[in-house]
Amino acid sequence: MNEKMKALKAAxxxxxxxxxxxxxxxxxxxxxxxxxxxxFLWAVLMSTLVYAGSMxxxxxxxxxxxxxxxxVAFITFMVNIRHVFYGLSMVDKFxxxxxxxxxxxxxxxxxxxxxxxxxxxxxxxxxxLFLFFxxxxxxxxxxxxxxxxxxxGSLITFNSEGIDFAMTALFVVIxxxxxxxxxxxxxxxxxxxxxxxxxxxxGSSSFLLPSMIIILLVLTLLRKKLDVKINxxxxxxxxxINNKHEKKEREEYLEC
Amino acid sequence: MLxxxxxxxxxxxxxxxxxxxxxxxxxxAFLHIWKRNNLISILGGTxxxxxxxxxxx
Numbered sequence: 001m002n003e004k005m006k007a008l009k010a011a012x013x014x015x016x017x018x019x020x021x022x023x024x025x026x027x028x029x030x031x032x033x034x035x036x037x038x039x040f041l042w043a044v045l046m047s048t049l050v051y052a053g054s055m056x057x058x059x060x061x062x063x064x065x066x067x068x069x070x071x072v073a074f075i076t077f078m079v080n081i082r083h084v085f086y087g088l089s090m091v092d093k094f095x096x097x098x099x100x101x102x103x104x105x106x107x108x109x110x111x112x113x114x115x116x117x118x119x120x121x122x123x124x125x126x127x128x129l130f131l132f133f134x135x136x137x138x139x140x141x142x143x144x145x146x147x148x149x150x151x152x153g154s155l156i157t158f159n160s161e162g163i164d165f166a167m168t169a170l171f172v173v174i175x176x177x178x179x180x181x182x183x184x185x186x187x188x189x190x191x192x193x194x195x196x197x198x199x200x201x202x203g204s205s206s207f208l209l210p211s212m213i214i215i216l217l218v219l220t221l222l223r224k225k226l227d228v229k230i231n232x233x234x235x236x237x238x239x240x241i242n243n244k245h246e247k248k249e250r251e252e253y254l255e256c
Numbered sequence: 257m258l259x260x261x262x263x264x265x266x267x268x269x270x271x272x273x274x275x276x277x278x279x280x281x282x283x284x285a286f287l288h289i290w291k292r293n294n295l296i297s298i299l300g301g302t303x304x305x306x307x308x309x310x311x312x313x
Contacts, residue, residue: 024295028302165280165305169298172284176297180289 007129014119015137018111022138026145027152028166029056034153036064043150047143053109054174055079057167071209078212086113093131100132107135190218280305 026047033043038060050056055076062072086108093116094104108116112135121130179188198211284301291297 020295025298028298165277166298166302168277168281169284169301169305172281172301173288173297176285176288 003126004129006124007126008133010122010125011130011133011137014115015134015141018115018138019141021111022141023145023148025053025170026142026147027149028170029060030146030149030151031153032057032149032166033060033146034150036060038150039154040147040150043146044143047146048139051107051109051139051142052076052080053142054167054170057170061167075208075212078216082110083108090116097128097131100128104132104135107139109138112138186222187219190222191215194218276305276308279308 029047030040030043033046034040046056046059050059052059058075058079059072062075087105090104090108090113094101097104115134115138116131119134121127175188179185182188194214195207195211198207198214201207202210280301283304284297287293287300288297
């Protein structure tokens with residue numbers, strides 16, 4: 001018991017930034033879900049069992065839009081495909097975790113993953129318990145957030161028309177973040193262009209699947225080009241640095 | 257990058273010519289570039305959108 005409390009106390013401070021984010025986005029999800037006619041039990045159940053962040057937002061629209069289960073599965077797979085890589089890089093860590101292993105695999109999110117990667121476990125703390133508490137604390141924030149949101153959504157009777165935009169805003173934020181940090185903007189631009197094109201061709205109810213397939217194809221084809229481009233950019237930067245060095249050396253030489 | 261076409265699904269199934277969506281998306285992007293804070297961007301953008309759609313359009 002003591003050991004558990006100690007691990008919990010050690011893990012909690014690391015999760016505070018995640019708490020702020022998850023509570024807020026969870027609340028927004030709860031309000032949205034409530035507005036579509038699902039009560040708070042559904043929100044809590046979904047946040048407990050599905051626990052998929054942005055995909056939960058998308059899923060709300062998929063439920064109400066009456067899209068086939070196969071499409072839902074495919075879209076979910078595409079949106080969350082990055083988890084394959086998260087999982088792979090965590091294999092060694094999770095292997096030793098015994099009974100916690102399955103929960104850890106289930107509860108791996110972007111934020112939990114970065115916490116697990118970045119934080120060093122304090123020396124006198126049980127390693128497995130520490131990681132487990134990080135994961136479960138993060139999920140509890142998400143569940144509490146969606147509970148608060150859906151209860152608030154049913155109690156407050158203000159005109160909440162337009163609250164759906166929280167989802168769009170979330171995606172715009174992710175997009176801007178990608179744009180600012182990515183080296184090449186070709187994938188981002190092609191993503192927008194292809195999906196717009198498919199929207200015009202296939203119509204709003206069925207454009208998701210074709211555009212995903214085309215985006216994947218285009219990006220795979222472009223991959224070699226992108227790699228080359230990034231390499232040449234790096235080369236150019238190196239050349240520039242070398243040039244500067246040479247210049248400096250020459251100047252120093254001349255000064256002597 | 258794969259996620260943005262979900263945005264298109266929402267923002268283009270519209271009636272009032274998508275003007276509130278465009279304004280709000282620009283607001284979100286601007287707030288995010290300026291502050292780099294997820295909460296401010298999402299809150300600000302959603303508030304902008306709700307005000308626009310309820311009072312202006």
